[in-house]
Amino acid sequence: MTRIPHETSGEPNPLHALTLDRLRRRTSMKWRAYPEDVLPLWVAEMDVPLAGPVVRAVTDALALGDTGYPAGTGYAEALSAFAAKRWGWYGLAVERTAIVLDVMLGVVELLKLVTGPGDPVVVNPPVYPPFFPFVTHLDREIAEAPLGPDGRLDLDVLEAAYRRAVAGGGRAAHLLCNPQNPTGTVHSAEELAAVAALADRYGVRVVADEIHAPLTAGGVDFVPYLSVPGAESGLSLMSASKAWNLAGLKAALAVAGPAAAADLAAMPEEVSHGPSHLAVIAHTAALRDGTAWLDALLAGLDDNRGLLTELLAEHLPGVGHRPAEATYLAWLDCRPLNLGDDPAQVFLERGRVALVPGPDFGTGGAGHVRLNLATTPEILAEGVRRMAAAVR
Incomplete structure (x- = not known):
């Protein structure tokens, strides 16, 4: 089914606002749970500035x-x-x-x-x-x-x-x-x-x-x-x-x-x-x-969902992925890569990218990872490239 994209609100895309260097100054869980050489695409925090009204x-x-x-x-x-x-x-x-x-x-x-x-x-x-x-x-x-x-x-x-x-x-x-x-x-x-x-x-x-x-x-x-x-x-x-x-x-x-x-x-x-x-x-x-800011975010998330689909097709064509109808999360079926029940561990150790392990989600999670795509297109692309490098 072809989806109608979100209308833009005139607000800038908040997913384009922050550099990796600035994000690494944050002290929240996403940016402090792993060493600095790890790209964090795991916990549900977004790489955005806050909405102005907030x-x-x-x-x-x-x-x-x-x-x-x-x-x-x-x-x-x-x-x-x-x-x-x-x-x-x-x-x-x-x-x-x-x-x-x-x-x-x-x-x-x-x-x-x-x-x-x-x-x-x-x-x-x-x-x-x-x-x-x-x-x-x-x-x-x-x-x-x-x-x-x-x-x-x-x-x-x-x-x-x-x-x-x-x-x-x-x-x-x-x-x-x-x-x-x-x-x-x-x-x-x-x-x-x-x-x-x-x-x-x-x-x-x-x-x-x-x-x-x-x-x-x-x-x-x-x-x-x-x-x-x-x-x-x-x-x-x-x-x-x-x-x-x-x-x-x-x-x-x-x-x-x-x-x-x-x-x-x-x-x-x-x-x-x-x-x-x-x-x-x-x-x-x-x-x-904050709805104008939200609309700009939603348009940016639509762009990132499309980008992730393109990146996976190019770098990890064996990974199963159905673009999500909501959230800023992607559920990736990595079973064709033969990485075992917990491919997130492989991506972390070999690719230095942090994802949420599929087995944590219970029945049906083995062989999967959850990826947080609420980040800049550059960080998202780098994350997928690291994942691909981990399985070469």
Whole structure:
């Protein structure tokens, strides 16, 4: 299918703004986990300057000494307005939201509300690696319903997992990744409605991690889980952190469907004590005033997806790759290269490029790597050249 590219906003492409020398001055995980001779294309941080409205909002707050505790519903109001304009979803009710520290700790709090110790939590591997330890450290059991060969939800497999999950008579949840990490699949309205119908039939509570929601490719529409018919008892976690590169400014929102409002209201008040006031200011500014910057980023990511396809065809034609419908991640099938279950180790040792190992994503991850393409075209090209050199 031919995709319609994102319209440019007049803002410069933020993926063209920073040199490698300047990026190496950063002290975050992406740039400090490996020695300087390693090119980091792994963890989900983007190589971009921050959106101007975010910088101004935070620096204005600092100048004012506005560094106390967060208050009010500005973040939720900004997200609701963004969802209406961006996704045509007018059902994000501010009164059915709660602020949480970040998406994954929000997931933990929501799972506490709808499951108990020992209860199963269904996941769809290959999937974001922290799903596994966060669930098991919560004393819940992982129940796998792997994606199909096309990287999409297999509804027959999912129904079987639901059936097993509730067979013991306890409660069960489905931790849904939408858009999906690492494959970049955007679940369609029909798929999500089918999930909601199955969840209602089996009494499974869906908790959707929708952190990558703003990061769709050109011509692809994101569908919020709570917007589909039958999802009224669902719960969602959303944040501006991935789309505006704000992982170090921690704040997220838990959102409840109409039938889950009472569950969310039962969340302990102290959960809201973790988020930073400055983070809430930053996320609110991003959603309210940072859409032109986001549009420029999305156009740049479309360009980088095309560039990666060209680079792989030229330098690593054996690697399987389906351009992602969302996120700034690429899921690469390296099994034809015969590098074993963990090709990321080979690329690191021989090519000095850091990627996320496929086995970390669970079933279906062996022989794969996840690559972060939210960087300059020059760094992306150098990364693929290093990968190719590693297998010569």
